[in-house]
Amino acid sequence: MSAPVKRSPKAAQTIEGGRFMVVGGASLVGSATCEELLAKGAAEVRLFDNFSFGSGEAIAHLKDDKRVTVVQGDILKLHQLLAATEGLDGLVHLAAFMTLSMDRDPWAGIDVNMRGVQNVLEACRANKVAKVVFASSNAVYGYGPGVKGDLVEETPFHSVGAPPAAILYGASKIVGEQLCRDAHRRHGQDYVILRYSTVYGERQHYRAANALYIVETHDAVKRGERPVVIGDGSETKHFVYVGDLARANRMALESDATDVAINTSGPEPVTTLELVTMVAEISGRPDLTAEKREPDPTKVRLTSGGAFRIDHAAAKDAIGWQPEVGMREGLARLLAWRDRAAG
Amino acid sequence: MSAPVKRSPKAAQTIEGGRFMVVGGASLVGSATCEELLAKGAAEVRLFDNFSFGSGEAIAHLKDDKRVTVVQGDILKLHQLLAATEGLDGLVHLAAFMTLSMDRDPWAGIDVNMRGVQNVLEACRANKVAKVVFASSNAVYGYGPGVKGDLVEETPFHSVGAPPAAILYGASKIVGEQLCRDAHRRHGQDYVILRYSTVYGERQHYRAANALYIVETHDAVKRGERPVVIGDGSETKHFVYVGDLARANRMALESDATDVAINTSGPEPVTTLELVTMVAEISGRPDLTAEKREPDPTKVRLTSGGAFRIDHAAAKDAIGWQPEVGMREGLARLLAWRDRAAG
Numbered sequence: 001m002s003a004p005v006k007r008s009p010k011a012a013q014t015i016e017g018g019r020f021m022v023v024g025g026a027s028l029v030g031s032a033t034c035e036e037l038l039a040k041g042a043a044e045v046r047l048f049d050n051f052s053f054g055s056g057e058a059i060a061h062l063k064d065d066k067r068v069t070v071v072q073g074d075i076l077k078l079h080q081l082l083a084a085t086e087g088l089d090g091l092v093h094l095a096a097f098m099t100l101s102m103d104r105d106p107w108a109g110i111d112v113n114m115r116g117v118q119n120v121l122e123a124c125r126a127n128k129v130a131k132v133v134f135a136s137s138n139a140v141y142g143y144g145p146g147v148k149g150d151l152v153e154e155t156p157f158h159s160v161g162a163p164p165a166a167i168l169y170g171a172s173k174i175v176g177e178q179l180c181r182d183a184h185r186r187h188g189q190d191y192v193i194l195r196y197s198t199v200y201g202e203r204q205h206y207r208a209a210n211a212l213y214i215v216e217t218h219d220a221v222k223r224g225e226r227p228v229v230i231g232d233g234s235e236t237k238h239f240v241y242v243g244d245l246a247r248a249n250r251m252a253l254e255s256d257a258t259d260v261a262i263n264t265s266g267p268e269p270v271t272t273l274e275l276v277t278m279v280a281e282i283s284g285r286p287d288l289t290a291e292k293r294e295p296d297p298t299k300v301r302l303t304s305g306g307a308f309r310i311d312h313a314a315a316k317d318a319i320g321w322q323p324e325v326g327m328r329e330g331l332a333r334l335l336a337w338r339d340r341a342a343g
Numbered sequence: 344m345s346a347p348v349k350r351s352p353k354a355a356q357t358i359e360g361g362r363f364m365v366v367g368g369a370s371l372v373g374s375a376t377c378e379e380l381l382a383k384g385a386a387e388v389r390l391f392d393n394f395s396f397g398s399g400e401a402i403a404h405l406k407d408d409k410r411v412t413v414v415q416g417d418i419l420k421l422h423q424l425l426a427a428t429e430g431l432d433g434l435v436h437l438a439a440f441m442t443l444s445m446d447r448d449p450w451a452g453i454d455v456n457m458r459g460v461q462n463v464l465e466a467c468r469a470n471k472v473a474k475v476v477f478a479s480s481n482a483v484y485g486y487g488p489g490v491k492g493d494l495v496e497e498t499p500f501h502s503v504g505a506p507p508a509a510i511l512y513g514a515s516k517i518v519g520e521q522l523c524r525d526a527h528r529r530h531g532q533d534y535v536i537l538r539y540s541t542v543y544g545e546r547q548h549y550r551a552a553n554a555l556y557i558v559e560t561h562d563a564v565k566r567g568e569r570p571v572v573i574g575d576g577s578e579t580k581h582f583v584y585v586g587d588l589a590r591a592n593r594m595a596l597e598s599d600a601t602d603v604a605i606n607t608s609g610p611e612p613v614t615t616l617e618l619v620t621m622v623a624e625i626s627g628r629p630d631l632t633a634e635k636r637e638p639d640p641t642k643v644r645l646t647s648g649g650a651f652r653i654d655h656a657a658a659k660d661a662i663g664w665q666p667e668v669g670m671r672e673g674l675a676r677l678l679a680w681r682d683r684a685a686g
Contacts, residue, residue, distance in 0.1 A: 106461075106522065106525055110461070114457065115453070142499065146497075153503075156485065156489055156500055156501045157485075157501075157517075158499040159500070160497045164522075165525070168518060171517045171518045172518070174514045175514045178507040178510045178514070182449055182507040
């Protein structure tokens with residue numbers, strides 16, 4: 001089916017003693033990736049972020065490590081990226097507008113998700129950064145009734161019935177991926193694209209449309225209220241635990257794989273109703289069952305055509321990765337973190 | 344299957360006495376659209392072009408008409424569009440990088456095909472231009488083995504096996520379409536998206552990957568050489584005659600349809616081999632049969648998965664349009680124009 005994965009010795013970066021940058025570093029995935037690289041002995045990890053979405057809180061626990069440098073910068077300013085990428089062995093590019101922010105400001109979202117990728121790739125070319133890991137998304141398979149069954153790397157982009165912001169987001173990730181391919185073709189830039197499914201985990205924020213159910217359900221049951229599900233709760237979501245993604249980023253840097261795009265999803269999908277029920281159970285309130293509500297037509301909703309599963313077999317083949325943390329375990333970690341953070 | 348077409352009396356523009364602008368006007372489709380609008384009694388037609396691809400030649404025959412104004416401007420400069428769109432009833436937005444130019448300069452291509460659309464829509468909002476016709480492309484169905492059978496408006500975007508520039512082009516048109524939808528949703532901008540199939544006709548240039556076979560075959564047989572076909576010539580192409588598209592643009596302006604995207608393709612698809620043979624026959628050299636050559640891997644090629652046909656039934660339903668000029672007739676007109684132009 002798929003072509004064999006391209007491999008090149010120069011694509012493989014050793015983490016121990018290496019120098020890396022995470023663009024969009026002050027984020028859920030960014031801070032976890034930084035932890036992972038530090039744990040594996042990286043000599044330096046730079047966290048590049050403009051702090052428009054990222055927060056100092058997300059990386060506060062990392063700042064005491066002498067190997068960590070926080071760079072406040074904007075990926076739309078090429079000169080800032082050029083300065084920040086000097087001497088790097090590898091770069092993980094996470095910074096992006098997601099669907100909700102794309103809906104608020106598509107003008108800026110297109111800039112960040114497309115020109116931003118061009119600037120990052122241009123800086124890596126200029127400074128000979130050997131390996132780029134680009135965070136794409138299962139949004140490249142789109143939304144709406146066409147999205148169902150097993151989503152593999154060859155699945156086309158469906159958009160009928162989806163809101164403009166979701167399609168813009170998915171298309172922007174398709175563009176970002178092709179800019180990586182183009183950089184490989186033009187000047188041999190080694191890269192791995194990871195198509196993240198919906199991320200969740202410690203330091204979960206309120207910006208991701210799909211993960212909102214987790215934090216909103218947790219908030220509700222702690223107030224003693226029933227969690228709310230929009231519709232009948234039967235639609236599929238396929239999450240991936242943030243620590244598993246951090247490991248995927250690190251393994252993509254280490255791997256000799258290049259010029260490839262692979263799915264990184266959790267062990268199994270869940271339905272919204274299963275998710276909400278699980279959160280209530282872990283929170284000790286299994287009695288607070290989900291209340292089903294009609295959709296609000298003014299809000300961005302992400303729909304699919306029914307049961308789907310994001311296949312991650314290719315990731316094992318390409319970079320040796322597979323998810324390790326199941327949904328219940330990952331949720332327990334996330335909720336414990338939220339309880340600790342709330343004091 | 345499809346939702347019923349949205350209709351609104353204010354979306355319908357009367358051509359007679361109306362004021363219109365064609366962005367990317369100094370082009371194959373632009374000049375034909377200008378002719379069509381003039382023939383139907385438009386009071387004014389502005390041709391906005393930066394002349395980077397467009398040419399003075401393409402519109403030389405129009406300049407003597409007092410109703411025509413040529414505006415040299417750049418869609419990346421919003422203030423130029425703001426000045427040029429004052430007092431308009433409708434606008435046809437054609438300006439874009441196609442696959443070959445996207446391959447040469449993806450940086451500029453993304454600017455023109457995305458930011459350019461945003462600027463055009465912003466200017467139309469500011470100056471209350473009632474109707475926008477946006478030239479999209481069957482590239483929104485993508486390329487590669489997934490593209491086969493009947494391509495209808497709901498067909499997803501396929502990209503496996505396609506070169507980066509082709510995917511960037513297709514994705515840029517998906518983005519442009521969604522920006523129109525977003526403008527409709529946010530501030531009621533009426534628009535019709537026409538998904539052009541491959542255009543051909545009088546004033547054919549060398550910039551469109553798919554139409555190259557026509558002009559290159561014509562050039563070859565006039566030199567007494569056999570035309571060259573890359574591969575076995577069995578892949579499908581679905582052309583549309585430029586005059587049919589000019590009519591579609593005009594009918595989209597006139598129609599009360601809004602917030603809709605429709606295919607505008609010619610009567611029937613052809614294979615590359617049929618096309619090349621037809622051009623040789625019309626040129627009076629049926630003896631010069633096609634010579635099949637192996638593909639050059641360094642060149643951008645647009646492939647599909649086999650026989651496909653771009654369905655245009657929805658266009659009849661939405662704006663009353665269907666193609667009128669068959670491939671042999673259209674080719675005869677194109678080749679006669681080339682022979683006249685060559686003197």
